[in-house]
Amino acid sequence: MTGLLGVLSVTGRLVLTAARRRLPVTRIVAAVFATQAAAVLAMPLLAGTRTGAIVTVVGFGLGFGITSLATPALLTDRYGTAAYATIAGRLAAPVTIAKATAPLAAAALLHTAGGYTPLLAAAATCCALAAIGMTTRARVSAP
Template identity: 45%
Template sequence: MLYYAFSVFLTPMAADLQAGSTQIAAALTTAILVAALCAPLVGRLLDTYGGRGLMSAGSVLGTLAVLAWSRVDSLLQLYAVFAAIGVACSMVLYESAFAVIVSWFDGPARARGRANALLALTVVAGFASSIFLPLTGLLVEWYGWRQALVILALIYGVAAIPLHALVVRRRPHTRQKPATAEERADIVRAATRRRPFWLLVIAFTALPLVGHTVPGAIGCVLGFGLGFGVASITLPHLLLQRYDSTAYASLSGRIAAFSVTDKALAPLGAVALAQAAGYGWVMGAVAVACVIAALALVAYHRL
């Protein structure tokens, strides 16, 4: 909800703030870039302290940031609010939630439970855009964009804050001696100095496809969604398979720093390339990126 419904607010915000759509859209890019910058630190904190405190603070920050969003009167205020939203996103979205699940279902004996939990989270979270896009549209139509944000902030706060504060727990320590911060740092340094880690970075920073007909385009969109969902639940398994769970969140945060930055910059790059050379070149670039990602995964599994 923190950014899925942003497109619904784009037009009314632009009119109210007397700004261009590109200037308004830059706020979302700001949030995603800030989330990418925060990802490594958030990963280290998750490895050290667990998810309860961090995710609770993130949900409180997210609620307050959305409330502040409803009161902005200038582009500067909007960008500042979305920087705060970016921090909140890094604390509560996929990467953090996956890290909490991995730490809770630690050890080979609990691998099945971990896989089921990751799948359940991905399926439930996948409905976020399906639910909040139409809901936000109705709220904006009935109450205006500012009041709609207040309602959404309350919905988010009431749902997320108690869940993170009361349900998320510290992982049960299955090891006789918990890993120290220095030991986790050594694991991260060793991983980031070797080729397999960077192959994962490449593989999870590029995505799909092209269709020249309406059925083909629909098929590609469906394939994109399927691939995106598979990628979301596959990365945790790949990291655990090679590096164990001791520094999982730190390594996941390092990858997120690249992949989330890519998500923020790719739309701007696509628009610039489309204006300069046409959308055919955009689709070609995406296809090349997908081939590179596939080759990176193949090479990763051979190492």
């Protein structure tokens, strides 16, 4: 199943490229985050079967490719190309720190909670909050 994540990363990029012709990037990314939240929440219920595992991995995995392309698109759409390098540079350190510490934080949560349910709930909550944030900020004019 984990091998699907690489394939889905490429698939997500193709989906983003095709969808950008019809929809704003913020809507696409918000929909992807909402799909990821639903997939994570469904994982304990569906992942016991092969089909369920594939559905949840596909639902979560599509976001991998989309987020890597969507970040620069979102920044340039919101702040323009002149400010892109400065803003991307300022985001690099906190994003990298979050990516580096997330596995350790997940392991700590798993150890203290004694099971995967709180960990999956935390991941789903983060994805849902990201979707809500994307939808909300899309309506606010750029600074």
